[in-house]
Amino acid sequence: MLATTHLALINVFTGDIQGGLGPFLGTWLAQTGGWSPARVGFVTTLVGVGALLLSGPAGAVVDRIGRPRLLIAAACAAILAGTLLILPAKSFPAVFAAQMVAAAGGVLLLPAITELTLGIVGKDRFPKQQGRNQAYNHLGILIAAGLISFGTAYFGAAVAFWVLGAMAVLAIIATLTTPGHCYNGRRAVGWKEDDPDDRPERATTRSVLSNRKLMVLAVALALFNLGNGGMLTLLGQKLVAAGSDATAWTARYVMVAQLVMIPVALFAGSLADKRGRRKLLLVALAVLPVRAALSAFIDDPVWLISAEILDGVASGIVGVAVPVVVADLTWGSGRTQTALGTVNAVQGIGGALSAWYGGLAQSVLGWNGSFLALGAPALIALALVIWLDATSEPGRRTQRRERLAASLKPA
Numbered sequence: 259m260l261a262t263t264h265l266a267l268i269n270v271f272t273g274d275i276q277g278g279l280g281p282f283l284g285t286w287l288a289q290t291g292g293w294s295p296a297r298v299g300f301v302t303t304l305v306g307v308g309a310l311l312l313s314g315p316a317g318a319v320v321d322r323i324g325r326p327r328l329l330i331a332a333a334c335a336a337i338l339a340g341t342l343l344i345l346p347a348k349s350f351p352a353v354f355a356a357q358m359v360a361a362a363g364g365v366l367l368l369p370a371i372t373e374l375t376l377g378i379v380g381k382d383r384f385p386k387q388q389g390r391n392q393a394y395n396h397l398g399i400l401i402a403a404g405l406i407s408f409g410t411a412y413f414g415a416a417v418a419f420w421v422l423g424a425m426a427v428l429a430i431i432a433t434l435t436t437p438g439h440c441y442n443g444r445r446a447v448g449w450k451e452d453d454p455d456d457r458p459e460r461a462t463t464r465s466v467l468s469n470r471k472l473m474v475l476a477v478a479l480a481l482f483n484l485g486n487g488g489m490l491t492l493l494g495q496k497l498v499a500a501g502s503d504a505t506a507w508t509a510r511y512v513m514v515a516q517l518v519m520i521p522v523a524l525f526a527g528s529l530a531d532k533r534g535r536r537k538l539l540l541v542a543l544a545v546l547p548v549r550a551a552l553s554a555f556i557d558d559p560v561w562l563i564s565a566e567i568l569d570g571v572a573s574g575i576v577g578v579a580v581p582v583v584v585a586d587l588t589w590g591s592g593r594t595q596t597a598l599g600t601v602n603a604v605q606g607i608g609g610a611l612s613a614w615y616g617g618l619a620q621s622v623l624g625w626n627g628s629f630l631a632l633g634a635p636a637l638i639a640l641a642l643v644i645w646l647d648a649t650s651e652p653g654r655r656t657q658r659r660e661r662l663a664a665s666l667k668p669a
Contacts, residue, residue, distance in 0.1 A: 261378045261440035262387065264432055268330065268371060269391045271429035273398025275337050275422050276364045283344070283357070286418070291348055301354050303610075309361040310606045316362070317369040317599025318463065321592060324443045326374035329366060330433045336363030338426040341419060368602065369595035372581050374436070377446030381589060385535075385582045389527015392577045396519040398425070403513065448590035460592030467600055472587050474646045476601045478543070479580065480608035481639035485546055485632040486572065487612030492632065493553050493562065496625050500557060507559045511566040518570025519577070526578040535583050536649040542575040543640040550633025554626040580605075586650035608635070 283302065287293035320329055340360025347353045371391065379387045402421050409417035444450065466472070490511060497504035526538055549568040556562050584601055588594045612632070620628035643649075 264436040266394045267432035269394035270398040271425045273395040274402030305357040310603045313365045313603035314600040316366045317595040320369040320595040326370045329370040331430045333363040333366040334426045334429045377441040385530035386527045389523050389578045392523035393520045396516045400516050447592045466593040476604035478639040478642045479605035481635040483605045483608035484635040487609035488616040492616040515566045515570040519574035522574030526575045538579045542572045545572040546636035547633035550629045554629035583649050
């Protein structure tokens with residue numbers, strides 16, 4: 259079996275498990291432990307903050323150890339252990355500890371899979387392979403959602419544990435059976451493959467994280483997630499207020515978005531080299547304000563599907579473009595995964611604040627104004643990427659400097 263086939267299987271099986279129980283945690287705790295929404299929300303928030311703090315260090319661990327297959331297997335095992343520990347957990351400390359174990363595994367997965375992919379296919383083939391990775395990832399989420407949806411009627415809420423556990427075990431098997439000779443650690447970080455005696459010194463973490471382009475990218479993504487993260491939640495609340503079946507429609511919207519992300523991820527991977535990373539990011543950022551406007555001014559749940567199609571477009575592009583751009587900006591430094599983990603942490607801050615920001619905007623501006631407020635940060639992010647260099651390709655300021663330097667050269 260080809261190593262790229264193993265990559266496909268790994269991404270299918272890890273697609274749904276990265277967040278542990280995710281949205282099913284609240285349902286399980288409410289049904290079996292009688293937890294209130296406030297208590298569930300508090301533990302979820304604490305775990306989310308903990309995951310953000312672990313993202314950068316997780317990337318640094320991947321860079322330092324250089325054994326992504328082992329780390330992927332360990333991450334999946336941690337997610338599985340943390341999830342199973344929820345079954346007997348009743349107290350707040352026990353639930354928090356179990357979920358932090360799962361969260362630690364979740365934040366380790368993305369940089370470890372990125373490292374494995376780079377070490378197998380190399381930098382030149384990475385954009386297209388990252389598109390395939392993301393497509394298979396979304397396919398895995400769809401498969402898991404379908405299994406849980408149909409299985410709940412027969413096995414109850416516990417089916418989520420069985421599905422997640424099975425996918426975690428299959429992910430471990432797919433990882434450990436990946437041919438070891440296909441991975442090259444020097445290829446993964448951009449060092450010369452034909453000279454094993456050449457050991458370039460890794461760049462310092464400070465020098466990598468102080469890269470201006472990387473900082474602009476992280477801030478732009480944080481703004482994107484500030485608008486994107488809570489939009490579907492707010493839309494569900496809008497449907498409740500309108501008297502629609504919000505739960506059923508939200509589930510449909512999630513499935514529509516995931517279905518759209520599959521072809522979008524494939525196309526984004528192919529277009530990253532042909533059209534450029536910068537253009538892909540601009541499209542993703544420009545789509546969010548349009549989605550916000552549709553969510554604000556459309557009340558029919560059927561027509562609101564158009565907004566969630568745009569969600570699939572934007573999120574599908576971001577999932578492919580971000581690791582590719584981070585690899586571009588840090589190639590050869592030996593700190594690519596450290597940078598990716600840190601960027602994920604910064605953009606995660608925007609996602610963590612999104613639901614609060616959207617709810618606050620709704621209380622002040624009403625439904626229409628709240629969705630427009632969620633779309634506004636993406637416009638700021640769009641301006642950042644347009645006017646500042648956030649990718650390896652030259653932005654407007656760099657192009658102006660180059661033109662000015664050329665004009666000053668003596669004839």
